[in-house]
Structures are given as structure tokens and as C-alpha cells.
Amino acid sequence: MTMFAAGRKEMQLMDQYTMDVIGLPGVVLMENAGTKIAEEVIASSPCENPRIIVLAGAGNNGGDGFVIARKLYDSGYDCVVCFIADPNKMKGDAKVHFDVYNKRGLPIWYFHNNSSRKLHNLLSEADIIVDAMLGTGVNGPLREPVSEIISFVNRLKSKIIMSVDIPSGLNSDTGKAVGMAVKASKTVSFVYPKKGFFLLDGPKYIGEWKAVDISVPTSIVENLDLQMPKVITEPLVKDVIPKRPIDGHKGTFGHVLVLGGSRPYVGAPLFTAKSSLLSGAGLVTLAVPESIYPMAASQMPQALFFPLPEKNGQFSEHSLDEI
Numbered sequence: 001m002t003m004f005a006a007g008r009k010e011m012q013l014m015d016q017y018t019m020d021v022i023g024l025p026g027v028v029l030m031e032n033a034g035t036k037i038a039e040e041v042i043a044s045s046p047c048e049n050p051r052i053i054v055l056a057g058a059g060n061n062g063g064d065g066f067v068i069a070r071k072l073y074d075s076g077y078d079c080v081v082c083f084i085a086d087p088n089k090m091k092g093d094a095k096v097h098f099d100v101y102n103k104r105g106l107p108i109w110y111f112h113n114n115s116s117r118k119l120h121n122l123l124s125e126a127d128i129i130v131d132a133m134l135g136t137g138v139n140g141p142l143r144e145p146v147s148e149i150i151s152f153v154n155r156l157k158s159k160i161i162m163s164v165d166i167p168s169g170l171n172s173d174t175g176k177a178v179g180m181a182v183k184a185s186k187t188v189s190f191v192y193p194k195k196g197f198f199l200l201d202g203p204k205y206i207g208e209w210k211a212v213d214i215s216v217p218t219s220i221v222e223n224l225d226l227q228m229p230k231v232i233t234e235p236l237v238k239d240v241i242p243k244r245p246i247d248g249h250k251g252t253f254g255h256v257l258v259l260g261g262s263r264p265y266v267g268a269p270l271f272t273a274k275s276s277l278l279s280g281a282g283l284v285t286l287a288v289p290e291s292i293y294p295m296a297a298s299q300m301p302q303a304l305f306f307p308l309p310e311k312n313g314q315f316s317e318h319s320l321d322e323i
């Protein structure tokens, strides 16, 4: 499967198509999303009975958090949701899962202005922190209490911090962390990794990343003609590099001519020739100004050499005739 890097818009279009055209409701996607993350949390568990805290916001990322906590609870884990927003702001699919969680009477703790110390204690005692505060819907500089909570989470040592879809605070399109973002040890993203994982601040925040299927079919990319950058993965590289015939030899894998260098710049043609051989070329010929030929040849005996006429340490016009 081709791995694309998706932006916020593309994810919205794919989710919407799955719901409106295919007919799979958003609450089902959220159930799938939460189930997949709960499996990842269990697989990453550092001990037999980890204490798990799920930080949940009021949007759909927080809705995922409620599913994750319910699944973990039902699998026998010690898990509590810390809800960091105003419950009255919950709506849509997230509200459905918030209500399900509460009707089950599962553990929840509501963060409020004077409860920072209690939250710090809860976080300090946790083995795993699941970050479901903000997802692709983050907009503008972080507001309180999210920024205070993120700065505390980032100061904690030796915890597993798993971000749901994207580290809270990171922009999924640009990779910009406006002020700050959660420094995740692992980010588990839905359908595709987000473009922001690979841009600007992204690589500093995402930790290890993984994309999981939530029943949004990837064929939608073609149906909607979405244009997204490809992520260079091992399967993609294997697909792109031609297969080497079993009876192949140096004559079958192509012959690269490296033309370059001058008296002060000997390294560039040598690096290019070495890279060519490492990339699979059968033969490499280095055409260099004749005065640097002895030095270049001593560095790379595996290449063929073609010294060319020079003037003041650079190719002269007579080189053209030889080439």
C-alpha cells in the first residue's frame, strides 16, 4: 500500500466520504480509532499492571480518548480519563462516546482551575499517558489549560506518552508547534501519517510513528483524486528499485559517468562515484581534470578513470573533444 502523508483537509474529505457515501457512521470510525489505540497502548505496556491516564479534550480527538479508556478498562487495565475541557462543549460523535463512558460509570476526573496539583500527581504516578487533547483540529496559539498541561507532561521523565493521531499542539499541515506541543514517545495516526510529522517542528515531537486502519478505505484517495505527498517507506523503495537478475554482473547494472571536480574540489566527484556504486551501478567512470586524477584514483581504485585536459586546475575547452 502506498503510504501518503495527509493534511487536515484530506483527512476531513476521507472521513466525510466514508460517512456520507459509504455510510459508515462517524461513531463507528471513532470506535475503531479508539480500539486500535487501546491495542497499541497494551502492546507498549512497560509493566504488568500499568497506571494509565487518558488526557481528553472536547473535540473528536477527545472522543477517541473516551473509547480508548473504555476499551482499556474492559481489558482489565487501571485507567482514568482526565477531562481537560468544558463538558458542555462536547457534541456529535465525541459526545456520544463521552455519554457512553459516563453511563457506564467509568473513572473520570474533571480538571478545573484549582486542580493543577492533583493533575500533576496523577500524571507523575502514571506509567502511560495517552494524549487525546487536541488532534487535527488545533487552531491558533494554545490556550490554557492545554498549554500548562502540555508543559507539565513534557517535563515528566521515563513515561510512555502516546499521542492519538498527532501530538496535541502540532499543526497537521505545517508541522509548526505554536508555542508548544506534546513530546510523544509514540504517535499512532489514523489512516495516514500527517504531513506535519515530517515538516518543521514535527520530527521533534512525534517520537516513533505508526498509521492504523480505522475502516476508512484508502481507495478514496483515487475516488476523490486527492493529491498527497508519498512517504518513503521500505516497501515503496523495494517497489521502485529494479530487481537484479540472478545471473547479473557489472556489465548488466549500468555504467555511470561522473564528470566533475577541479583542483580545489576533489571530493564532490568522488562522493558521487561512491554513491553511484552503492546505489547499484555496475560500473563508474570518473572523468576529472588530469592533475587531480592521481589523488582521486588513490581514493577509489574500484572506479574507472578518464583524466581530461585542464587549464588552471579546471577542465579546459579541449576536454570537450575527448568527451
Ligand SMILES: NC(=O)C1=CN([C@@H]2O[C@H](COP(=O)(O)OP(=O)(O)OC[C@H]3O[C@@H](n4cnc5c(N)ncnc54)[C@H](O)[C@@H]3O)[C@@H](O)[C@H]2O)[C@@H](O)CC1
Pocket: 015, 026, 029, 030, 033, 057, 058, 059, 060, 061, 062, 063, 064, 085, 089, 093, 133, 134, 135, 136, 137, 138, 139, 140, 141, 142, 143, 144, 146, 164, 165, 166, 190, 214
Ligand atoms: N469522524 C471523524 O472525523 C474522525 C475524527 N477522528 C479524530 O478527530 C480529530 C479531529 O477532531 P476535531 O476536528 O473535532 O478537532 P480536535 O479534537 O483536534 O480539536 C478540537 C478541540 O480543540 C480545541 N482547540 C482548538 N484549538 C485550540 C487551541 N489553540 N488551544 C486550545 N484548545 C483548542 C477546540 O476548542 C475543540 O474542543 C482527529 O485528529 C482524530 O483524532 C477520529 O475519531 C476518526 C474519525
Ligand SMILES: [K+]
Pocket: 061, 131, 132, 133, 134, 135, 163, 164, 165, 166, 167, 168
Ligand atoms: K492528540
